[in-house]
Amino acid sequence: MFSSPPSEPVSNSSLLHNLNPEQLAAVTLPAEHALILAGAGSGKTRVLTTRIAWLLQTGEVSPGGILAVTFTNKAAKEMMTRLGAMLPVNVRGMWIGTFHGLCNRFLRAHYKLANLPQAFQILDTQDQLSSIKRLYKQFNIDDERFPAKQMQWFIGGCKEDGLRPNAVVARDDETRKKIEIYQLYEDQCQREGVVDFGELMLRSYELLRDNDPIREHYQRRFRHILIDEFQDTNKLQYAWVKMLAGTGAHSSVDGAFQPTGCVLAVGDDDQSIYAFRGARVGNMADFVREFGVRHQIKLEENYRSGSNILDSANALISHNSKRLGKNLRTSQGPGEPVRVFEATSDFAEAQWMVDEMKQLVREGHERKEIAVLYRSNAQSRVIETALFNASMPYKVYGGLRFFERAEIKNALAYLRLLENPRDDTSFMRAVNFPPRGIGARSLEQLQDLARASGCALSDAVSGLSGKAGTNIGAFLAGIDVLREQTQGMSLRDTIVATLEHSNLLTHYKADREGADRLENLAELVNAAESFVSIEGFGRDAVALPVDELGQALTQSPASQGLDLNQPVLDIPAPDAETGETLSPLAAFLTHAALEAGDNQAQAGQDAIQLMTVHASKGLEFDAVFITGMEEGLFPHENSMNDRDGLEEERRLMYVAITRARKRLYLSHSQTRMLHGQTRYNLKSRFFEELPEEALKWITPKQSGFGGGSGFGGGASYSGAGGPYSERARGQFGTDYTKYNTAATAAPVPAQKETPGGLKVKQKVFHPKFGEGTVTALEGTGEDARAQINFPRHGVKWLALSVAKLTPVP
DNA sequence: CCGGTGACAATTTTT
DNA sequence: TTGTCACCGG
Numbered sequence: 001m002f003s004s005p006p007s008e009p010v011s012n013s014s015l016l017h018n019l020n021p022e023q024l025a026a027v028t029l030p031a032e033h034a035l036i037l038a039g040a041g042s043g044k045t046r047v048l049t050t051r052i053a054w055l056l057q058t059g060e061v062s063p064g065g066i067l068a069v070t071f072t073n074k075a076a077k078e079m080m081t082r083l084g085a086m087l088p089v090n091v092r093g094m095w096i097g098t099f100h101g102l103c104n105r106f107l108r109a110h111y112k113l114a115n116l117p118q119a120f121q122i123l124d125t126q127d128q129l130s131s132i133k134r135l136y137k138q139f140n141i142d143d144e145r146f147p148a149k150q151m152q153w154f155i156g157g158c159k160e161d162g163l164r165p166n167a168v169v170a171r172d173d174e175t176r177k178k179i180e181i182y183q184l185y186e187d188q189c190q191r192e193g194v195v196d197f198g199e200l201m202l203r204s205y206e207l208l209r210d211n212d213p214i215r216e217h218y219q220r221r222f223r224h225i226l227i228d229e230f231q232d233t234n235k236l237q238y239a240w241v242k243m244l245a246g247t248g249a250h251s252s253v254d255g256a257f258q259p260t261g262c263v264l265a266v267g268d269d270d271q272s273i274y275a276f277r278g279a280r281v282g283n284m285a286d287f288v289r290e291f292g293v294r295h296q297i298k299l300e301e302n303y304r305s306g307s308n309i310l311d312s313a314n315a316l317i318s319h320n321s322k323r324l325g326k327n328l329r330t331s332q333g334p335g336e337p338v339r340v341f342e343a344t345s346d347f348a349e350a351q352w353m354v355d356e357m358k359q360l361v362r363e364g365h366e367r368k369e370i371a372v373l374y375r376s377n378a379q380s381r382v383i384e385t386a387l388f389n390a391s392m393p394y395k396v397y398g399g400l401r402f403f404e405r406a407e408i409k410n411a412l413a414y415l416r417l418l419e420n421p422r423d424d425t426s427f428m429r430a431v432n433f434p435p436r437g438i439g440a441r442s443l444e445q446l447q448d449l450a451r452a453s454g455c456a457l458s459d460a461v462s463g464l465s466g467k468a469g470t471n472i473g474a475f476l477a478g479i480d481v482l483r484e485q486t487q488g489m490s491l492r493d494t495i496v497a498t499l500e501h502s503n504l505l506t507h508y509k510a511d512r513e514g515a516d517r518l519e520n521l522a523e524l525v526n527a528a529e530s531f532v533s534i535e536g537f538g539r540d541a542v543a544l545p546v547d548e549l550g551q552a553l554t555q556s557p558a559s560q561g562l563d564l565n566q567p568v569l570d571i572p573a574p575d576a577e578t579g580e581t582l583s584p585l586a587a588f589l590t591h592a593a594l595e596a597g598d599n600q601a602q603a604g605q606d607a608i609q610l611m612t613v614h615a616s617k618g619l620e621f622d623a624v625f626i627t628g629m630e631e632g633l634f635p636h637e638n639s640m641n642d643r644d645g646l647e648e649e650r651r652l653m654y655v656a657i658t659r660a661r662k663r664l665y666l667s668h669s670q671t672r673m674l675h676g677q678t679r680y681n682l683k684s685r686f687f688e689e690l691p692e693e694a695l696k697w698i699t700p701k702q703s704g705f706g707g708g709s710g711f712g713g714g715a716s717y718s719g720a721g722g723p724y725s726e727r728a729r730g731q732f733g734t735d736y737t738k739y740n741t742a743a744t745a746a747p748v749p750a751q752k753e754t755p756g757g758l759k760v761k762q763k764v765f766h767p768k769f770g771e772g773t774v775t776a777l778e779g780t781g782e783d784a785r786a787q788i789n790f791p792r793h794g795v796k797w798l799a800l801s802v803a804k805l806t807p808v809p
Numbered sequence: 810c811c812g813g814t815g816a817c818a819a820t821t822t823t824t
Numbered sequence: 825t826t827g828t829c830a831c832c833g834g
Binding site: 073437 | 810811818820822
Binding site for chain 1: 825826
């Protein structure tokens, strides 16, 4: 898949053709640290890959001297594919991959120094949580006081900050206890021979930091370090990059070694939307300062959208204060206006969208070129229902990925036990699934025993007596037999044998809802086969054989980057002493953990694309609907409290807007079903931050709640985009008034009445709830009620005859 | 060991 | 409203 086409090396000029001046400058930068500020749709990936190709082409560096890091497997693959198409290099042999993938490769190569078993396995997020829960049982830790989820977050956070338990400051008793649990967790993982995602990063970092020869080897080796999506890096990843680049602060004892790695960081601070998981946009500024960056290039030419869309994006993001500063521009014309729609209910919003989509499809747009973006997953439901009822094919992104499915995890648990009987997480998962009469009490006994002797569950079984001992003993003996039997088998046969032995197949066959699961298990066998044949055994997991890198090097136009005579520390595929190599199975299991698989099931099918705004980053579509543009939803209420939160929401909106090539729709609804309750939301403040001249209101703009008319006649068809004209109506061929039927039990709107002298959208003050905004009015006289949205207390209905409300000017 | 029950919470996500 | 999870009874 990633092998190089048998083409001649392309010439320099063809490599660089069609680059704009900024892109060209970025590609041909001198060998120094540099920061590329790459706006949305500015050809960032192209610049990155062309830069690598150019470095190789000009002999500046050999393939072995390049380190290119991304966040997702998808991005890494794309980089390799594109590079492979540009130059006849063996991209698989190069250090191009995700942070975690590369750390894995590094740790496999130096597993002894890293104090890990060669076949260490990787805990995914689920595994990590169950590992912590198991710990809680063993040590009687109160899940009420220290929720396992929260503990998981704490541990992950510490690792991201590069902190081991002994380095975390115990500022209070609670933290002290957490640190204690963190330590217990660490011990448990170490004993079991497993690492979590954070550990992959942290242990790699520590090994580089503490081992001078290793660090200097890699510093010498990686002449060019390229990092994608730099704004998403966390503290540890930044430190890792810094360590590999060797900024001079860490020269060896004799001081003779001068590190030379050049870092090319590519990112966009305006698209930083992952602060919640530890990303630090500040790394960009830190990078410039700490690395003494002299070259900064802005890629501002956008090749994706017309200026109405880009002006909207630019105007919106200009409301953020913390920016490095960048403006997207295009040589395309204005393109279509940004269409804005106001619905009476989430249901009506979905209906409208479906009709609009039908129209788009009629006009010849492919369904997969139409995307619906929303802030939170819960919003997809109504839309799905509407699409389903309209028989419109759609695809929801997100949700469980292939290797995260229960049946797959169950099968993997058996496979992991074959590889490593000490893996207690897998033991617990497999021991009584499918059910084989091993109850909770037996397992508790076993766990007590294991803890007392500090050994693995599987080692403690021999100490069990009675029925418990017999049952669990039989399970374990079965695993041992299976391990024997599968010796020398192909990966495929090993998995088939395991599925048989475990009774998973029988179990799911008996389950009348197990058909899908059986299908997935069959798919697991396929995945294993393609892992061996197409991907090539273990290349994700194992350091490459020497000859392969050698081949990559000799194919390079120049090989001055890496001295072939120096010891190649990262390629000890077989263990130096025992000659042991990673089994295909261990490699496959690693692959499963590091690449959880697509979650886009029927990819390739022409279906409407539904996803969160986060998931849409990096993608583009002809037509984009951004839905639920309401206060509390987008910007989300949990983010509105602090300035940073709001700015991140705005960046999120920026990302959403810039996904659209041709047509962009923004919609909001007056009412929305959320958590089983109807909420009344104001339209998003982001509307106020968009340039009116780029927008076109295609709704009869409502005057106050419910548009009066109720839902019928009398609405005033005016809006920022001017009167709702017949022309517009004809153009879209849709009568929008039909959506103004609230499907949910919306309160009957006051018609022209303003009870108590209040108006919708007016700000009022309540002695208890503070300041709020009137969102609806209802009834007259004594019965007059107002619905008010209080930022701190939520939406409330207040009887005007009782509530002491003061209008706020 | 299953299946029912009630409590509870419910942005965003990759590895 | 929906999904998850701990707990309990058959």
